[in-house]
């Protein structure tokens with residue numbers, strides 16, 4: 001099949017990873033268009049040994065495009081996704097703009113690939129922390145239903161984009177030189193510090209990032225009953241998020257069973273060396289496709305509880321890799337067809 005691809009947000013942190021993954025996974029594309037803001041027009045990026053120009057996204061950008069991988073933020077997706085669909089493209093959108101829209105499948109290929117079949121032009125890529133948790137929890141939930149999840153996240157700077165990663169480095173340098181650290185991408189210094197995720201708070205005191213974990217997991221698992229409470233925290237790690245997850249099952253699941261399930265689960269690597277006290281770390285998860293899971297132990301406070309710990313590359317499985325896997329799924333199953341019943345997004 002002949003797939004003409006556009007990356008919207010090609011110059012960003014996720015955009016760079018999308019380019020790398022399309023090349024390294026040998027995605028069957030015949031043409032690649034790189035789109036970003038007018039600020040980047042005229043730049044070039046490397047793909048398969050060629051320099052490709054970056055274009056400012058515009059009205060005609062999607063005319064000869066079958067698939068758009070969008071990672072340029074919610075407002076850019078809202079502005080351009082429906083235009084791309086009107087022009088015959090299917091959009092895999094990494095932003096939060098359409099995730100909870102009932103007409104938009106929210107897909108993790110290891111968890112709910114079939115949901116992608118029902119797309120009407122737009123498929124949403126879930127939030128990064130949600131993807132990492134769902135990949136690790138789904139194999140257990142399928143065998144023994146989970147009733148409640150309590151999760152705390154340790155989220156890297158990469159989730160806030162390329163400029164935020166640069167800012168973390170600049171902050172560290174400034175602090176070491178006893179200067180005032182720059183705070184443009186982040187509200188507070190992140191270097192040598194941490195703070196609760198700074199997305200908007202709701203009336204119950206949860207921030208948007210936390211509610212994404214609740215609502216998106218319910219949609220992906222197709223389980224509106226599952227109870228989830230999250231505390232999301234930004235930590236001074238450049239790339240790769242970690243999560244401490246407490247699971248409460250309907251019936252007890254043994255540690256041995258959980259380990260066996262996770263050792264054989266797609267997209268997961270069981271990483272634990274109890275003697276060496278070695279478990280998943282962001283530094284080891286960086287650049288890896290798999291979510292690293294370990295420290296699986298019985299919850300001392302509950303007979304049907306398990307504790308697990310994970311680290312996963314936020315830019316890879318948390319964003320770009322999941323989007324490319326969705327694109328591969330669409331091609332393999334012949335689901336990459338333009339919307340027949342047009343939706344008003």
Ligand code: A2P
Nearest residue numbers: 009010011012013036037039040072076161162
């Ligand atoms: P640009 O580099 O031209 O600003 P990150 O999440 O790493 O900050 O990346 C955001 C990506 O989204 C970049 O590629 C950025 O392009 C792109 N982007 C941001 N705003 C717009 C916009 N209004 N139109 C098109 N692309 C945008």
